[in-house]
Amino acid sequence: MMLSRRSAAYLAPSCANGKLFTHRASSPLCRQLKLQCSSPAIRSYHSRPAKLISAQLLASTRPTLAGQLVSCHGVRYLSGKPLPQRRSRVLNFLYRSAALFGGSLLVFGAGVVAFFLYDASTYSETPTFTDIQVSKLALSPRKGGPKNLPIAEVQLDDDDSEDMQRQKEKPKLVVLGGGWGSVALLKTLNPEDYHITLVSPTNYFLFTPMLPSATVGTLEFRSLVEPIRRIVANVKGHFIRAAAKHVEFSEKLVEVAQTDEDGNEVRFYLPYDKLVIGVGSTTNPHGVKGLENCHFLKDIDDAQNIRNSILTNLEYACLPTTSDDERKRLLSFVVSGGGPTGVEFAAELFDLLNEDLTHLFPKIIRNEISVHLIQSRGHILNTYDEAVSKYAEDRFNRDQVEVLTNSRVKEVQKDKIIFTQKGPDGEAITKELPMGFCLWSTGVSQTKFCQDLAQQLGDAQTNRHALETDTHLRLNGTPLGDVYAIGDCSTVQNNVADHLVTFLRTMAWKKGKDPETMHITFGEWREVAQQVKKRFPQAADHLKRLDKLFEAYDKDQSGTLDFGELRTLLMEIDSKLTSLPATAQRAHQQGQYLGHKFNKMARAAPGLRANDVLDGDLDETVYKAFEYHHLGSLAYIGNSAVFDLGGGWSLTGGLWAVYAWRSVYFAQSVSLRTRALLAMDWAKRTLFGRDLMSW
């Protein structure tokens, strides 16, 4: 170990005068330090008379010896040599920091190298042609069913691997739609229990809550979508890109259609043992004229059109030939609908204008821009807590986003919006607003497929807006346990009062009476209430004070409730039950619920078969009813965010709330890929801003 001049001075770090300690060859010190002291140089050194010698002198004349002496007396260091400047704290700190950073850089560099090595392994050099088996039935399906179309009994990839082949004998589960409900269902199901086929016209799952971010370039489109095939592959399932058209409930066939490049439509049947309908909803124009001049925000290509539109308007406003009025009109952005989608879009638009526009566009553009939000109710975000609404409104006020409440859009023309606003006396004043861009974000309505289904099921379906299911999510009017519906396209039908007879039945049998002539004591009322809560979990909130309810409805003060009084009570509760909200959260919960239930049913199936229990309410036997837990709503309002946690709790805040808002969605992402892409997009925005390009 060669020693530098400085190192020699460290031999005795406490020695202020730089002198070297002396020792003799016979000293126990050296006898112990056998290793180094076996060096002949040291031995010869030791044989001389002891004397003090300056460390520097030793280091300059006998550097090797000095080095050996250091190792002689030194203790093993964690990182080798002692620090050069022992006394100076500042320099010590700097050296330690340098060592820390250097070590980190080394580790980071090693990580990069490891990544590249992994990368090199992801390229498959040789083409992978393998012998495959494909069933004849898959290539040429038999025809059948009411319309004599091909029936896809066997899929193309049913024989692709051993895993897939095992699935062929499982009960067939067909899922329609690739949205929140279906994906939650798929992620919850056990891969081994069912042969799963997902049918959807889009081959990706869209993370809808963050769609407004993609319209202005905060996020990229591909960060919000996950290929459905990846999700389906995890449950060893199959994907068919087609649109569902019709269902034959008795033959258990779903009719699906796909249009080829020439515009011809091909149709075929998919057989099922269980069918789950999660087709979602479409936008509801509420009968407003001129909607072809508006943009919608339901899907990815909508977001792309919006992005292009915004930038085209900006570029056009920069031309010298654009008049002042024309410029103001082009830069007038109107959002119709004050719900979360509209509010978040207005907020993101404001971010784009404020953060990215000012640097690259003429300043006059920034000054002339105006953003307007038209809301038909008295407050934006009116489904949220009042405090949250107020915060959002204050925020928009400060950001100079004009909020027009109590306004209803009458007509949308190419260059202006005509709407009526409630004046101070309550009368409707018609107003005009020149606009260059309009986003329509209000309301959902039933898809045609669901309308047809409802019609097909006749009296069993009474709701005009959604398919009605019972509390086990089974579609009313279909054979029990065959068809389920979740998500936006469905709502749980609560008709507690209609089930009164069922509730009283057991009790009546015990008493040997007719259910309809019974008189219920308070104790029996409690039993009935229990049954109701079990079957209709949503009603639980309204069945808290049973004693008060009993008193209130015991009109004749008889101390008992008769059939009529009980019925009135339950009808009153019915009227209070709101239909489930059409949100991603609810669809997600329903999908998960169904997934758990199906798993249980698959496990219970052998037992039930053994006990010959094939009919009846299998769902009820195996699992509980669906209960929706509202976890809260959030919204992004332009460098601030609001959280409505239900029951009066709410949080509003600035940048920290934005980070929390992002974290929630980050956690809710459907895969690691999505999370990585979200993180990269946000990082890219931080470093380089949003992209202001359109094509």
Next chain:
Amino acid sequence: MMLSRRSAAYLAPSCANGKLFTHRASSPLCRQLKLQCSSPAIRSYHSRPAKLISAQLLASTRPTLAGQLVSCHGVRYLSGKPLPQRRSRVLNFLYRSAALFGGSLLVFGAGVVAFFLYDASTYSETPTFTDIQVSKLALSPRKGGPKNLPIAEVQLDDDDSEDMQRQKEKPKLVVLGGGWGSVALLKTLNPEDYHITLVSPTNYFLFTPMLPSATVGTLEFRSLVEPIRRIVANVKGHFIRAAAKHVEFSEKLVEVAQTDEDGNEVRFYLPYDKLVIGVGSTTNPHGVKGLENCHFLKDIDDAQNIRNSILTNLEYACLPTTSDDERKRLLSFVVSGGGPTGVEFAAELFDLLNEDLTHLFPKIIRNEISVHLIQSRGHILNTYDEAVSKYAEDRFNRDQVEVLTNSRVKEVQKDKIIFTQKGPDGEAITKELPMGFCLWSTGVSQTKFCQDLAQQLGDAQTNRHALETDTHLRLNGTPLGDVYAIGDCSTVQNNVADHLVTFLRTMAWKKGKDPETMHITFGEWREVAQQVKKRFPQAADHLKRLDKLFEAYDKDQSGTLDFGELRTLLMEIDSKLTSLPATAQRAHQQGQYLGHKFNKMARAAPGLRANDVLDGDLDETVYKAFEYHHLGSLAYIGNSAVFDLGGGWSLTGGLWAVYAWRSVYFAQSVSLRTRALLAMDWAKRTLFGRDLMSW
């Protein structure tokens, strides 16, 4: 310093038997180590008779003392305590590694925190409304020019800041087109010298060489494009999104047009002092029928259409109703054109099929896919070195990409391609190829704008394919020094022979003769050759052996060359000069050349003005002629790449060549943003594969 049992054993690291060395208080060792030895405990210890004591015993009975002794004799460690297990190398290594990783994690964590802090600063909370100045002329331009259109003498953002205001007085430089030439020009120019306006119908710069990667999802579209406004902002320039239509050379006005949302076209003039035309080229269909059934690959939306098309075909092929033949047809991908674009697209397609398809699609799809490449010459990549061509062909052969050479496409129908291939006897055999997707990637041709310009300039423009410029890149036929042309739309006209008189003029004047009656000696010939090389650098290669040339063309062996012989010589050289290739490289070099020249001219301008040199060949005075240096060509061939470095040098290789290929483009990227996005895209592909979604 509290000492653990283990630490005590380290007091004498070389002591195999764990014994502690002894020393006396009076020993020079302790005298020197003044600090620690001032501890009373140590002093008392020292006063006892010297004896050996086991280190462990000391540590267990007198831990504090043991610690002090350690610090007495020890040297400051870099990280504090000595290693727990001194003897065991494995554990030492593990401890050191743990410390290293721990430290790296700390640093990495600190980096993440710092990034978030920076991120928090990038959100602007309050709306930034500032008072701005806009010139009245910018808002309401005067009308004028031959067609009485508005003249944009002042831009909207000319007064946005002090920087911008200073630019108003500078000479106006108008650049048409936002491609390689224009961007290279902008990045080379000094910001202070000119008032720059860039006019282009697209508001982004496209990194064309990597476009094939974006068609299959290896890269995202936005990673290949850079907003033009960012590039323009760096030179304090302006951007106008419009298409150039016409140029009035005498009034120095460019007529540009933009179409608004209603389809109405607005036109106006842009005044210029210098005009640079870099509008590029369009695709050349070579008169083939049925090109509406083909895809092109010139721009980003082309790439997007291709991506959607490929995935739509794949999804359609998965349907049960698709017959075998139909499936084969849908999965037959044809590329017409064996140049770099076609070859790279075929390679990327192959990557997609091999690496991502197999996991998520039915295996039968992979087996049925076929990729075909139709090339009219005898080899693909025929403009490259022969070895490179051969390697590419072998590679495609192995990857089962069918290469059809000597084939010319006759017609493209919706479901098949009809082409003729040269049979063994040289006759053309007509063949058909069912196809589901066709990419047309051959040839470039002149844009309409350039055709109109050429017509306008009449006889000065003789080339049918590109605008001709002189070797200073000035457009032939326009006032000297006003209009330049670079990139695909232009070619440098070498007509050395026509300038013969100019070359001989000085010499003739000296001799008092007419240039056309002169006889040139060898010495004079060398002077003439010098002038030629200076003015036509491309001719330099052909003027190497002047003596041989002199001999060869001295037909009458007179020892001199007369005018006719000299002219023949120069015309021979002319015929050997090839036109410049239509590549990004050449446009880039031309852009840079012009940038340097303009910078020099701006700096020379005051001097020239002082000396009253306003007319004449200013370019010639200030700068040299343009010389194209072919740096080489590269191509990606599917997990392998080829480099043709010119002059017979070439490199071909597998994965390492792919990394080199990527590195070249990475380095050539136009901004840090692009580099970051490319890196993220490649990393995302490594971790998650390509996206198989379309909308």
